[in-house]
Structure formats: structure tokens, C-alpha cells
Amino acid sequence: xxxxxxxxxVVLCFLVQTAVQAQNADIxxxxxxxxxxxxxxxxxxxxxxxxxxxxxxxAPAALFIAGELKHNKQLKKDALYMTGAFxxxxxxxxxxxxxxxxxxxxxxxxxxxxxxxxxxxxFPSGHTSAAFTTATxxxxxxxxxYVVVPxxxxxxxxxxxxxxxxxxxxxxxxxxxxxGAGSAWLGWKVQKWMDHKHHTKK
Numbered sequence: 001x002x003x004x005x006x007x008x009x010v011v012l013c014f015l016v017q018t019a020v021q022a023q024n025a026d027i028x029x030x031x032x033x034x035x036x037x038x039x040x041x042x043x044x045x046x047x048x049x050x051x052x053x054x055x056x057x058x059a060p061a062a063l064f065i066a067g068e069l070k071h072n073k074q075l076k077k078d079a080l081y082m083t084g085a086f087x088x089x090x091x092x093x094x095x096x097x098x099x100x101x102x103x104x105x106x107x108x109x110x111x112x113x114x115x116x117x118x119x120x121x122x123f124p125s126g127h128t129s130a131a132f133t134t135a136t137x138x139x140x141x142x143x144x145x146y147v148v149v150p151x152x153x154x155x156x157x158x159x160x161x162x163x164x165x166x167x168x169x170x171x172x173x174x175x176x177x178x179x180g181a182g183s184a185w186l187g188w189k190v191q192k193w194m195d196h197k198h199h200t201k202k
Contacts, residue, residue, distance in 0.1 A: 045161035082137045085187035089133040097121040106166045116165035125168045125176035131155040132180030
């Protein structure tokens, strides 16, 4: 066998082994989170996961209403920025789900308990990407510890909730967090660029 083929074979074996180990770590971590059940966790994480839709609507809506009441154009632009970041995050998340088509953990493993609705595909976590979009957007707009800390604690708890509920793997949650934070950061940079461009034209 030529040397180049031997090298490719070794690399392929390494990649396969790494993928298998990563998958094993993924499901082992999920199992430890999902199997540690209590009635308090069931109620708390259900409400936590359900809060995503409410907060993702309420946060930009509150900014826009405050902007209207105070006649503050910047607040209204911030509200539109948050909405745009959420839309971008949702598009990336849903497109990735349809491309990867990863099966839900409760469908693949009989020992994973399903504690919430989880239709469609698993990768990445839509709830987590949405939560991290809002948390990152608020942190960029209002970089104070009393905004940043609660925002990311909430977003992180949403990701944990989706694992506890058995509808997402840790890698789904991690990727969702990256998509959400990245979408918010990109939207924020675009807003800053547009503001700068607008001021230079004056």
C-alpha cells in the first residue's frame, strides 16, 4: 500500500474514533442530566423552557414601546436589531436542522426520558439558540453586570432544561448557544456599521 494511502487510512481511523468518543461523551452526559429526576425540576425546567417565546417577544417589544414613549429613536432601532438577530438565528437553526437531520435522543435511546414536546430534528437546539440570541443582544446593548449575568444564567438554564427534558444532546445545546450568540453579535456589528455609515453621510 502506498504511503499516502496508509496516511489517509490512519487519519480516517482517528477521525472515526474521535467521532465515536464524542458521541459517547454526548450521550453519557445527557444520560446523567436526564436521569436525575425530581418533581421540582420537572416543573421548573418546563416553565424555564416555555419562557423563551415570552421573553424573546417581550424584550424587543418593551424596548420599542419605551422608545415610543420616550421619543427615543435609538431604543426603537435596538428593538429592531434584536428582532433581526432573532430572525437570523431562527433561519440558521432551522436550515441546519433540515441539513443535518439528527434524530432526537429520546427517539434513538430508550433510556432517555422525554419530558417535553420535541418535534422535528434535534441539531441544533432552537430554544437554546433563541435564548442566547436574546441574552447576547441584551448584554451588547446594556453591558452591565446586572443585565449580563441574569441574561446568560437564564439562557444557560434553558439549554440545561432541554437536556433534562430529553429532547436535545449537549452538542445540540452548545451549537445552539453558538448560533444564537453569533447571530446577535453579527446583527450588532451590522447595526453599528449602519449607524456609522449614516453619521458619515451627514
